[in-house]
Amino acid sequence: MNKILKTSLISSAAVLGIVLIFAVVVLGKFYLESRKLSPLETREIVPGVYSVQDSYVNLFLIKIKDTYIAVDAGNNQKKVRQELVRLKIDPKKIVAVFLTHSDVDHIAACSFFENAVIYLPQAEEQMVNGQTRRFLFMKNQLKSNYELLEDRQTLNISGLKIKGILTPGHTPGSMCFLVNDTYLFAGDTMGIKNGEVTQFNDFFNMDSQRQQKSLAQLAALSGVKYIFTAHYGFSDSPEIAFRSWKK
Numbered sequence: 001m002n003k004i005l006k007t008s009l010i011s012s013a014a015v016l017g018i019v020l021i022f023a024v025v026v027l028g029k030f031y032l033e034s035r036k037l038s039p040l041e042t043r044e045i046v047p048g049v050y051s052v053q054d055s056y057v058n059l060f061l062i063k064i065k066d067t068y069i070a071v072d073a074g075n076n077q078k079k080v081r082q083e084l085v086r087l088k089i090d091p092k093k094i095v096a097v098f099l100t101h102s103d104v105d106h107i108a109a110c111s112f113f114e115n116a117v118i119y120l121p122q123a124e125e126q127m128v129n130g131q132t133r134r135f136l137f138m139k140n141q142l143k144s145n146y147e148l149l150e151d152r153q154t155l156n157i158s159g160l161k162i163k164g165i166l167t168p169g170h171t172p173g174s175m176c177f178l179v180n181d182t183y184l185f186a187g188d189t190m191g192i193k194n195g196e197v198t199q200f201n202d203f204f205n206m207d208s209q210r211q212q213k214s215l216a217q218l219a220a221l222s223g224v225k226y227i228f229t230a231h232y233g234f235s236d237s238p239e240i241a242f243r244s245w246k247k
Helices: 003-034 077-087 122-128 208-219
Strands: 043-046 049-054 057-064 067-071 094-098 117-121 147-149 154-157 160-166 175-179 183-187 191-193 196-198 226-229
Touching: 049 077, 049 226, 057 226, 117 122, 117 160, 122 147, 160 208, 191 226, 196 208
Parallel strands: 067 094, 094 117, 117 147, 183 226
Antiparallel strands: 043 049, 049 057, 057 067, 154 160, 160 175, 175 183, 191 196
16 A cells, blocks of 8 residues: 555544544533533423423523513424423414524524514624634524624513623623513523522533623622523522622
8 A cells, every 4th residue: 555645544544533532522521511401391480481391401481461482492493392382382472582692402493483583692693603613613503584682782572671681601692681670581691509500511601701700790680580591490589599699
């Protein structure tokens, strides 16, 4: 065999081996970290607020008269459809979807909500337009049309006030949504363990130090009665949950 060809084959095999080992390590870590997640089962949590469990993640629905808004859109469209049937909620009545960020486990059912306007944080657009990679060679994608939301922008939908609060860390454009100054939907900006707010899994975060600053910002909010996370349930005692993050 030609010496140059032989050397090339050996080098290619070595590179492939390194890539495969790296992939196994990453997938193993992903599996272990995913096992730590503890989403809510599908149900009405408090009057007018519903959790939809889709594997290891929750999306949330807030009822407004005979329509709904959604916070995030789940990991698997088929599973979301099944859970909405359980709740007896018609997906055509969902009029808006507020995305906390653009990771694949938060956007899957966007196209399923055919009557909904999709809202994406403006700072998160870099994740879906190819400007910023999610992880090495991975890029987020959002095929649905969307409207952009700025930090601290407030929308009124059928009398429901939704305020977006930019909370970078998990991704550069992660955003929490404060509904009627009472309900805080946090996406992957935090976890809740033993009743207290924690930083989200470092393995999944793009910038955990920035997330710590975002959590301190959220801890300073007043009037919040409930916190809903995408992977770690909810709290009805925000004062206690945020006590270690208050300045």
